[in-house]
Amino acid sequence: xxxxxxxxxxxxxxxxxxxxxxxxxxxxxxxxxxxxxxxxxxxxxxxxxxxxxxxxxxxxxxxxxxxxxxxxxxxxxxxxxxxxxxxxxxxxxxxxxxxxxxxxxxxxxxxxxxxxxxxxxxxxxxxxxxxxxxxxxxxxxxxxxxxxxxxxxxxxxxxxxxxxxxxxxxxxxxxxxxxxxxxxxxxxxxxxxxxxxxxxxxxxxxxxxxxxxxxxxxxxxxxxxxxx
Amino acid sequence: xxxxxxxxxxxxxxxxxxxxxxxxxxxxxxxxxxxxxxxxxxxxxxxxxxxxxxxxxxxxxxxxxxxxxxxxxxxxxxxxxxxxxxxxxxxxxxxxxxxxxxxxxxxxxxxxxxxxxxxxxxxxxxxxxxxxxxxxxxxxxxxxxxxxxxxxxxxxxxxxxxxxxxxxxxxxxxxxxxxxxxxxxxxxxxxxxxxxxxxxxxxxxxxxxxxxxxxxxxxxxxxx
Numbered sequence: 454x455x456x457x458x459x460x461x462x463x464x465x466x467x468x469x470x471x472x473x474x475x476x477x478x479x480x481x482x483x484x485x486x487x488x489x490x491x492x493x494x495x496x497x498x499x500x501x502x503x504x505x506x507x508x509x510x511x512x513x514x515x516x517x518x519x520x521x522x523x524x525x526x527x528x529x530x531x532x533x534x535x536x537x538x539x540x541x542x543x544x545x546x547x548x549x550x551x552x553x554x555x556x557x558x559x560x561x562x563x564x565x566x567x568x569x570x571x572x573x574x575x576x577x578x579x580x581x582x583x584x585x586x587x588x589x590x591x592x593x594x595x596x597x598x599x600x601x602x603x604x605x606x607x608x609x610x611x612x613x614x615x616x617x618x619x620x621x622x623x624x625x626x627x628x629x630x631x632x633x634x635x636x637x638x639x640x641x642x643x644x645x646x647x648x649x650x651x652x653x654x655x656x657x658x659x660x661x662x663x664x665x666x667x668x669x670x671x672x673x674x675x676x677x678x679x680x681x
Numbered sequence: 682x683x684x685x686x687x688x689x690x691x692x693x694x695x696x697x698x699x700x701x702x703x704x705x706x707x708x709x710x711x712x713x714x715x716x717x718x719x720x721x722x723x724x725x726x727x728x729x730x731x732x733x734x735x736x737x738x739x740x741x742x743x744x745x746x747x748x749x750x751x752x753x754x755x756x757x758x759x760x761x762x763x764x765x766x767x768x769x770x771x772x773x774x775x776x777x778x779x780x781x782x783x784x785x786x787x788x789x790x791x792x793x794x795x796x797x798x799x800x801x802x803x804x805x806x807x808x809x810x811x812x813x814x815x816x817x818x819x820x821x822x823x824x825x826x827x828x829x830x831x832x833x834x835x836x837x838x839x840x841x842x843x844x845x846x847x848x849x850x851x852x853x854x855x856x857x858x859x860x861x862x863x864x865x866x867x868x869x870x871x872x873x874x875x876x877x878x879x880x881x882x883x884x885x886x887x888x889x890x891x892x893x894x895x896x897x898x899x900x901x902x903x904x905x
Binding site for chain 1: 732734757760761763764765767769770771773774783784787788831832835
């Protein structure tokens with residue numbers, strides 16, 4: 454127990470002293486996660502809305518595929534993107550492997566299915582009277598769909614936040630595509646894994662506390678918006 | 682008096698179930714009709730057709746003498762002339778003003794003109810001073826009156842009402858019945874679904890009875 458308490462105290466000191474290693478890892482994590490979430494939202498929200506609002510052959514198959522993609526292990530996504538970005542891969546010439554850009558690409562592949570699925574679920578859970586009400590008040594198709602999006606905005610925001618949560622908390626993609634390079638591609642999660650294995654438990658705990666705080670703040674923000 | 686709607690050989694099917702099968706039905710302009718019938722008789726299906734929300738499986742609908750083409754062009758033009766109010770209307774998030782102004786915004790009406798029209802519509806349903814209230818915090822009767830104001834603010838040629846007074850108190854019912862009964866004199870055609878056997882008499886309208894998707898009692902013919 455003493456070990457945990459002293460580690461926790463050291464962790465708080467590291468956070469309080471703005472240790473450069475902690476600040477770098479937090480900064481990289483947030484930047485990569487935010488970048489990946491933006492692109493995942495750009496793909497995922499329209500995809501979820503499109504699937505939710507339209508009827509087409511094989512729709513059930515598409516929904517099943519989207520659900521399956523949510524459960525793909527992060528290391529498999531990492532492996533796939535590694536295959537494309539490695540020197541022998543089709544995109545190797547771009548020299549993106551072990552860069553934050555590669556981590557963002559992997560993050561987009563992780564988060565987009567989550568954003569799409571949650572957006573789809575929001576559309577399915579929306580009040581079925583929204584679109585007919587808008588139409589009968591004279592709205593065109595675009596305004597009716599826009600009104601629907603406005604009414605389910607918190608569901609869509611939750612989708613984006615869930616996507617962010619997936620990226621910021623994963624290790625596999627960040628490790629395989631970023632390479633855990635100190636001050637460049639080292640994120641909170643890869644640093645926790647590395648430093649803990651080296652016996653630097655307090656450092657890992659400091660990053661764990663920051664990671665939990667980020668998750669808490671994001672959810673508080675969501676709750677605050679929902680209450681407005 | 683001209684026909685606002687003329688329905689010719691209209692059938693509406695959901696799979697193998699025939700929800701509506703009307704040989705001929707004419708709805709006259711500036712008249713009030715009460716639509717009655719048992720549950721599943723096709724009343725709401727008919728109202729959705731008249732609101733241009735869903736096309737018939739077969740047959741033709743003529744609106745103000747013009748054949749409605751469901752396959753080509755936008756239905757917006759028709760929907761802007763007709764407004765449907767449900768038994769439990771959906772109020773959008775935001776204020777009462779946002780709700781009543783919705784259709785006016787969709788029609789590009791802006792500024793003071795829009796505000797005047799919203800205020801007038803709210804006055805008409807006895808909700809002066811409600812414009813800044815949150816729509817989701819209203820009582821059932823107030824919500825119904827806001828939905829009525831939202832429909833009336835648009836000055837529709839046709840107002841379709843799906844049991845609009847089913848779940849509201851007697852005082853509000855009286856207010857809205859008076860308002861509805863006054864609409865034909867202003868040129869608005871009204872078609873109202875009701876299960877209240879006394880309501881057709883109170884509203885002084887013509888009756889259309891649906892049974893199994895068919896018109897059971899033809900209402901007095903309207904000269905075309």
